[in-house]
Amino acid sequence: MKKIAFSFEHLSFSHSNGKEALKNLNISASAGESIAIIGSSGSGKTSLLNIIATSLRPSVGTVTVLNVDPWRISKGRLQRLRSLIGLVHQAAPIPPRQRVITAVLAGRLGQWPLWKSLLSLIYPVDIAGPHLCLQKLDLADRLFDRCDRLSGGQLQRVGVARVLYQAPQLFLADEPVSAMDPVLSDLTIQCLLEDARIRDACFVASLHAVDIALRWFPRIIGLRDGEVFFDLPAAEVSESLLQQLYASERGVLPKQGSANTSS
Amino acid sequence: MNHYPAREFCLKCLITLVLIASFIVASFAYLSLNPLALFTKQAMSDVAIYVARFFPADLSSIFLQKVWTGVLQTLAISALATLLAAIASLFLALPAAGQFGYGAKVVTRFFLNFLRSVPELVWAVLMVLAVGLGPFAGTLALALHTTGVLGRLFGETLENHPPTATQALRLAGASNAQSFIYGALPGIYSQLLSYSLYRWEMNIRMATILGFVGAGGLGQILYYELSLLHEQQASTVIMAMLILVIGVDMISNKLRRVQMHSLG
Amino acid sequence: MSRVRHLRDPDALRRFSVAVIALAILWPMMQLAQFDVFALFEVNNLKVFTNFLIQFFPPNLQTSFLALVLKATFETLAMATAGIALAMLMAIPLGLIITYSLSISRLGPASGHQIARLGRYLARMFMLLLRGIPEIVWALLLVRVFGLGPIAGVLAIAITYGGMLAKVYSEILETENTLPARALLMLGSGRINAFLYGLLPGASQELASYTIYRWECAVRASVVMGFVGAGGLGQLMDQSMKMLNGGEVSTILIVFLLLVLLADYISLIIRRQLS
Secondary structure: OOOEEEEEEEEEEEOOOOOEEEEEEOOEEEOOOEEEEEOOOOOOHHHHHHHHOOOOOOOEEEEEEOOEOOOOOOHHHHHHHHHOEEEEOOOOOOOOOOEHHHHHHHHHHHHOOHHHHHHHHHOOOOOHHHHHHHHHOOOHHHOOOEHHHOOHHHHHHHHHHHHHHHOOOEEEEEOOOOOOOHHHHHHHHHHHHHHHHHHOOEEEEEOOOHHHHHHHOOEEEEEEOOEEEEEEEHHHOOHHHHHHHOHHHOOOOOOOOOOOOOO | OOOOOOOOOOHHHHHHHHHHHHHHHHHHHHOOOOHHHHHOHHHHHHHHHHHHOOOOOOOOHHHHHHHHHHHHHHHHHHHHHHHHHHHHHHHHHHHHOOOOOHHHHHHHHHHHHHHHHOOHHHHHHHHHHHHOOOHHHHHHHHHHHHHHHHHHHHHHHHHHOOOHHHHHHHHOOOOHHHHHHHHHHHHHHHHHHHHHHHHHHHHHHHHHHHHHHOOOHHHHHHHHHHHOOOHHHHHHHHHHHHHHHHHHHHHHHHHHHHHHHHOO | OHHHHOOOOOOHHHHHHHHHHHHHHHHHHHHHOOOOHHHHHOHHHHHHHHHHHHOOOOOOOOHHHHHHHHHHHHHHHHHHHHHHHHHHHHHHHHHHHHHHHHHHHHHOOOOOOHHHHHHHHHHHHHHHHHHHOOHHHHHHHHHHHHOOOHHHHHHHHHHHHHHHHHHHHHHHHHHOOOHHHHHHHHOOOOHHHHHHHHHHHHHHHHHHHHHHHHHHHHHHHHHHHHHHOOOHHHHHHHHHHHOOOHHHHHHHHHHHHHHHHHHHHHHHHHHHHHO
C-alpha cells in the first residue's frame, strides 16, 4: 500500500471576495505519482496547487498532505511539513538583486538552523549542490550572476533549481514552463520528473499547454469551473474530452507556444 | 494646488488668521517681552560688546588640536550611534511590520514612538546619569532616539514591500527571520541604507550639541570654554561646528547627485 | 566532477576586504567615542540609575508642582510662538531678496542687475550662517547677554528658524507655477503686482503649512533650550534631574509628550482650516 502524498475530501474553496474557486473535490495521489492538471484560465488550477502547498486554507472539507492535516498541527510542525513541499511558482519569487547561488540555496532554509543561513550569506556553505541543480537545467554558467541579469525563462529555471535543491517529498509546479521555448520546457519537465522519480516523490504540475501534459504525465486531471471534469490516465484522454474541457476557449486547444492566458 | 483665478474670500481663513495673531500677541504679553525693547540702543550695544569678545578666534595649534579631536569624536559618536540604531531597527522592523502578530506590532510601534518623541538632549541627560559624563553617554542617547526614528521607517518600508518573495520562502519551511533575510532584505536593503545615511547626517549635527549636557564631542568643549568666559576659544569651536555641518551637507549633496547619475 | 570542487565564490574576496576595512575603522571609532559597554553595568552607576528610574512610578502629581509645570508649559508655548513670529518677520524680507529678482525674471525678461545678484548671494551666505549654528548654541550665547530666561530662547528660535524659513520660502516661490502671474502680465499689470497677486496666492498655502510645521518643531526646540537656561519645561526638567528627583522628571516627561501631541493636533487643524 503506497503512502498517500495528498488527498482532498469534499473540499471546496472560496476566495475572500466570495467567488467559489473549487467545488467539492475528492482527489488523492500516492507517492511517486506524476499528475498534470489542465484546464482553461480561471478553472482553479492555481488555487488547487496552493491548497496542497498549505498556502490556502480550504473553506469546506479537509486536505491531508503527507499524512497530516496542515491546519490541525502546531506552527512548528507546519513549518517542518512545508520544508518537505516544494512549489515552483509561475513567476519566480526571487528578489532581483539576489545572486543565483543565494536564491538556489534558499531552498533549504527550512532545513537549516538560523546560524547556518547567516553563515551562508558571508560565504555560501554549499556551492557544489546548487551548481549540480543548475547544471541539470543548463544554467550552470550563471551560478554567481545577479538574478536581474537573467531572462524570464532563465529566472524561471532558477526557481525550478531552488526546488530541486530543496529535495522535497512533494513537488508542485504552477505553470513552470510558461516563459520557456519548447526545448527548454521539455528539459525542465524531464528534470523535475526524473528528480521526483528518484526520490519517489509525488509530482503535481498545472500546465497550460495540453500537448506537454499529454506527452509527459501518466495521469491527467482536467478542471472546469472548479470541478474535476475528468481524472484519467493520459492514454484515455480523448480529443472530444479536451474540446469539452476548453469549451470556453473558442475551440482552440492551448498548445506549447500559443498565446498564454494564464489563470 | 494652484487656484485659477485668484482665490475667493474665505471666512474660515480670516478667523483662523485672527486667532493666530491674537495667540502671538498673547505670547509676547505672557513673556513680558516687548520686541521693540530688543532694538534699543542699550540692548544693541550690549550685544555688540559681547560679539566683539569673540574676535579674534584662538587659532593656536594646541587649541586647534583639541578642536580637531572634538570633531573626530563628534563624527565617531554620530557614526556609532547610527550604526547601533540601524542594527536595532533591523531587528525591530519585523514586529513593527506585523510579522509577529497585531499585538506585537502595536507594542513595538508604541515603544519606537516613545524613543522618538523624547528629544536627543533629554536622552543625553538621562544617559549621563546612567554611564557618567563623556561621549559614551552621547552615543547611547543618539542611538536610542535614532532607533525610534529608523525603527519606524524600516518597519514601514518592510510593510510596503511586496511579500511574494518572503511568502514563497515561508511556504518552503523557512522561519520568519530567514524569510526576511533572504526574501525581503535584498529588495529593501538600499532603501534602508539610504535612510540610515540620511539619519547619520542629521546625527552629526545633533552630536555637536549633546556635549552641552556633558555627552562629549564639540559641544562639551564649547560649553567648557564658555563657562570659563573664553569667548575666543568658543569662537573657534563654533567655526569648527559650522565647517563640519556645512562640509557634511556639501559632501552628501555631491554623493546624492552622483548616485542619481549612476542610477541613470 | 573535479571541476566542481574548485568552484569559488568570486565575490568573496571583495566582501572580505570590505569587512576588514570596516573593522579597521570601527575599532578606533569605538576608542574615540569611549565606547565602554561595561560602564552600563558598573555597580555604582547602576544603583543610582535604577533608584532614579524607580522613582518614575508614580509621577509627582502634587498640585503645587503641577502648577509649576503648567506655568512652564505656557512659557514654552509662548517662547515657540513668539520665536516663530519674529522668525517670520526676518524670513519674509530675506526670502524676498533671494527670490524677488529671480521670480521677477521668471515672469518676464530679466533686469539682470548686478546689485540684485550680489544682494542675493550675500543674503544666501547670511542665511547659511544663521541656519548652520544650532539654535541651542545661539541660546547658550544669548543667555550670557540677556540673562537666564525665555528671552534668550525666543531670540535663538527667531535667528535659526528665520534662516530656515527664508530658505524654504524662497524655494517654494521659485518652484511655484508662474502661469497665473504671466497671465496677469499679459493683461497689462506691472511685474510687482503680477508677483503679489499671481505668484504669491498660489504659494501661500504651502508657505503657511511649512510655517506651522516649523512652529511645531519650535515647541520641541524650546523645551530642549531650557537645558541651557532658556526657561520653560526644559529648565524645570534640568533642575529636577540635577536633584535626581525621578517623580518630577517623570511628570515633566509625560507633560512634554502630551504637549507635543497637542502641538501636532493644533497644527493639523490650522493647516486644514487654511486649505
